[in-house]
Amino acid sequence: MDFDLSDDQRLLKDSVERLIADKYGFENRKKYMQQPDGWSREIWAQLAELGLLGLPFAEQYGGFGGGSVETMLVMEAFGHGLVLEPYVSTVVLGGGLIRGLGSAAQQAAILPAIAEGKRLLAFAHVERHSRYDLFDVVTTAKREGTGWTLNGAKSVVLHGDSADQFLVTARIAGGQRARDGIGLFLVDAKGAGVSRRGYPTQDGLRAAEVTLSGAAGEAVGDPGAALPGIEHAVDRTIAALCAEAVGVMASMQELTLDYLKTRKQFGRAIGEFQVLQHRAVDMLIAEEQARSMALFATVMADEINPVERTRAIAAAKVQIGRSGRHVGQECIQLHGGIGMTMEYKAGHYFKRMTMIDKLYGDADQHLTTLAKLGGLFGAAA
Amino acid sequence: MDLTFTEEERAFRAEARRFFRSEVPESIRRKVTEGIDLTKEDIVTSHRILNARGWATPNWPVEWGGQNWSPVQLYLYQDEMQQAGVPGPLAFNVSMVGPVIAQFGNEATKRRFLARAANLDDWWCQGFSEPGSGSDLASLRTTAKRVGDKYIVNGQKTWTTLAQHADWIFCLVRTDPAAKKQEGISFILIDMTTKGITRRPIQTIDGGHEVNEVFFDEVEVPAENLVGEENKGWDYAKFLLGHERTSIARVGQSKAQVARIKRLASLERAGEGRLIDDLRFQEKLAAVEVELKALEMTQLRVVAAARHQVKGKPDPASSILKIKGSDIQQVLTELVMDVVGPYVLPYQSPEDGSNEPPVGPDYAVGAAPSYFNDRKVSIYGGSNEIQRNIIAKAILGL
Missing domain, CATH: 1.20.140.10 (Butyryl-CoA Dehydrogenase, subunit A, domain 3)
Structure with missing residues (x-):
């Protein structure tokens, strides 16, 4: 039973807190919000430089092998700064989904790109009537050749307006609220059949409505049992x-x-x-x-x-x-x-x-x- | 950061669990869990079982029978004791007068009292509150006037818990009426059989007799019964109250109460099914469990931080434990009443000597009395409002 931080964790905490204190004052934050993405690419590059964008990933993927305590330290500091950047969408959740469900090839292709600050992800799961239920999915995925074709509409996709790729929940089988038959699919945000409408959220962050009309998707994990x-x-x-x-x-x-x-x-x-x-x-x-x-x-x-x-x-x-x-x-x-x-x-x-x-x-x-x-x-x- | 217990700590917990559940009679532990008053004999029996193992006074200095346990061990000991329904060793002896004598008493006083207090050979009670001095304790008016080798004590104490069983009382008395109110107080030990002491029971709203008034009329107390220095009593009292607060979260007891509520709710009906399966009831209970889990984690944080702190100096964060711990205890007594339903109503005194079986389920008997009685927990040990004053000053700097 020990709530103390290790030396490395203390170092991490100090460096994130310093970054927030130096770069994330209230006036700076307003400026970041005015930028085209609604957040700062410059800050994002600095997060990459500090190693924070690869924090939870294995070293072989350009990461630091950090655990949940390391993520906690970063997130608490981000709370102090009211950070606008898509850290949760891309690193914690997007990276977490790839880490947990992706093949070795997918991890090798995506995680290092995230760590370098060159790839942005967004998790698209909310639908008009799903509320918070991750298993409530109407969007469909149909096998076509070696890939999948997706149809449906996803709502309140956090940082969906700047994402390079979406991680979309879609159903390959079963009824709207069945736990089986749900897959997770990587969809290129600029691909054919994908449209999005970005908007600010109440807290000054960003989100998007995403429509998929015959969009091409690549399965992440077992497409029938991803839940x-x-x-x-x-x-x-x-x-x-x-x-x-x-x-x-x-x-x-x-x-x-x-x-x-x-x-x-x-x-x-x-x-x-x-x-x-x-x-x-x-x-x-x-x-x-x-x-x-x-x-x-x-x-x-x-x-x-x-x-x-x-x-x-x-x-x-x-x-x-x-x-x-x-x-x-x-x-x-x-x-x-x-x-x-x-x-x-x-x-x-x-x-x-x-x-x-x-x-x-x-x-x-x-x-x-x-x-x-x-x-x-x-x-x- | 590692929030798991070490192998040694887990072994200690298992040993504590075995000891409490196999050595302390089930009949006593059941009364505690059901909220039924313990007899003097119950308390003495349980206390002496603990003391035979050296487990009545683990927080005392080692030379006087303490265990030199880590804060984590002390936490595990309390948690297991409370979960098993073992009545804690008598707090007046082991958490209050004992530590004060061990810290501030002279050698003769220690020899005379500590071992007897540890074994509950002397039953102590606390003479702090007075009719005009509750939260403003330092305004107390009971006087002790030095005459030769004696003090003459006059005045009245109140809310004296279990004074009906007590052999001795430790009192705060005013020895210098001219000094600033905190600076004229002394800490003195008085034999309850001394001439001039009268006890009067106070019946509380649960119908029980737990507290008393104690009157002092020209009571002669040998001067050697003074603890530490004259007019330093307020410092000793603050030391004592700090001790009292750290054990007051009662997380283990509340965990046992949650488990009991689940057991009872599976025996009661709600509509067509069991109360335990009713979602509204489940949610009410789960909401308390969340607060309780948070309190447990908060307590562990305070316990872990104690390693880095000056020994014996109470952490003001213990005031948070007191406020939250008492809130949760009280809410759980409400939930027991909700479970019992109409059988909350019958007033069934265990002392009425009746041989009739109880009205309704036996677990209903203590439901309302426990609710009424537990209103005290946000009042005693420094009321929750006083705790807020402490936090505002010591932590927030307001």
Whole structure:
């Protein structure tokens, strides 16, 4: 039992934090958002240079062989910076899907390109009625010669507007909500039969609506049984988002505390009022509980037993969702009017926090999942 | 970072589990789990079984019977003890007066009291709160006036838990009425059989008799019963309260309670099926389990951080454990009532001497009393509002 970081991990944490402190100030972030992709290619190149884009990949693929703890450290720092770049889409989730499901040839072709910053991926799974269910898929894939042809429409594809390739869930057999018959397909974003419409998301990031009309796809993993591998990659992504959320919450807590100590009303710092002190304490408790569960998710993200992993990840996402909502709302309330303005940081953290809850299952969805699995402690009879 | 326990720690946990479950009588452990009051004999029996193994006072200095365990071992010990439903060793002896005497008492005081406290040969109770001094403990008014080689004590203590069983009471008393309120307080040990002491039971809303008032009328106490220095009692009390908070999260106890609720909910019906299969109930329970898991991880973080900290100095993060731990304990008592349904209603005192079988299922008897009684956990040990004051000051710097 040891929560300490290794020397290498400490080094990694320091270098990411320094990058965020140097390059990701609030004003810089606004500029990055104005660039054509809605994020900075220059920053992306620096992430490649630091080795962060290959962090979770094996060394043979130009990576660093980092585990979930390393990803957690990066994501927490990104939470502080409200990073706009497609790290989750490309490295954590896209790279994770290729790592988990791809053939040796696919890994060799794609992972080094990601690590060098030359390939962007986006995971396309949401459909109009699927909500958060990864197994709810209407888009179809039909075998044609050596490849596959895809038809369907994917929604809210995160960073889908700048991606070079999509990783698309599509059905080769079974009904809309059958767990069997789901495949994962690599689709060239500029290929024939693929169209996309990019747009900003509420938190200043980007997404796209993607239409596939006879688009060519290459299967990643067994096209009839890709779901378990997809679920594991998504669970790892949820753990990473939990870490990002902790960074966001810690920033909100920090900003709020600072404000309570400096804002004067009725002739004194408002932090002297006990009612506000106690609310700041409750923010801290919510943040600490979230941090604890993000750690739990991090260690459980590599768990092979899918039921144990699902319980842990679901529990963590519930805590993150609930804590995040509390900390975010209190952050705005305790700031008063200034918290409502676009020109101040607090609201941007609040918006990112709010969107994280809606990624890969919200608190309600995960609570139901956990409840149906019998909870965390003691076997249900 | 490695969140698994080492081989030695796992072996220790297994040994603790075996010991608690095989050595402490099932009849006692069942009462704890079901929320039924323990008799004095139950508490003494269980305490002495622990002490025979040196496990009543693991947190004490080794020379006085401590175990020199790592923070992780202490955590595992408490977790297994609580999950097994073993009543903790009497806190007034082992977590309160014992550590204070060991830390601040002179050699004679240590020899006179520590071994007897460890074996519960003396039952101690705590004389801190007064009718006018709750959260503002330092405003206490019970006085001890030095006359020759004695102190003359006058005043009243209240909320004195289990004073009806006590042989001794450790008291905060005012020895310098002129000093600033924290600076005129001393820590003194008083024999409960001394002339001039009167105990009066307070019945609490669960119907039980757990707390008392204790009156002191011209009580003569030998001066040697003073612990440490005169007028330094407030420092000793702060030391003691820090000790109390670190063990207050009660994660193991709440885990046992969750398991019990699942067991009981599988015996109760909801509509056409079992309550345990009702999704709304499952979700309510799962929501508490998430908070409990988070608390367990938070506690482990505090435990792990203790390696890097000055020994004996309480981590203000323990206030977080107290607030969250008490919240969860209380919510779980609500859930037990939800499970039991209409059988929450019958008031069935275990002391009424009736031979009639209980009304409804036997596990219903303690449901409402436990809920009523557990309102205390967010009040005692420094109310949760006081804990928030501590966090605001010590962690947030407000």
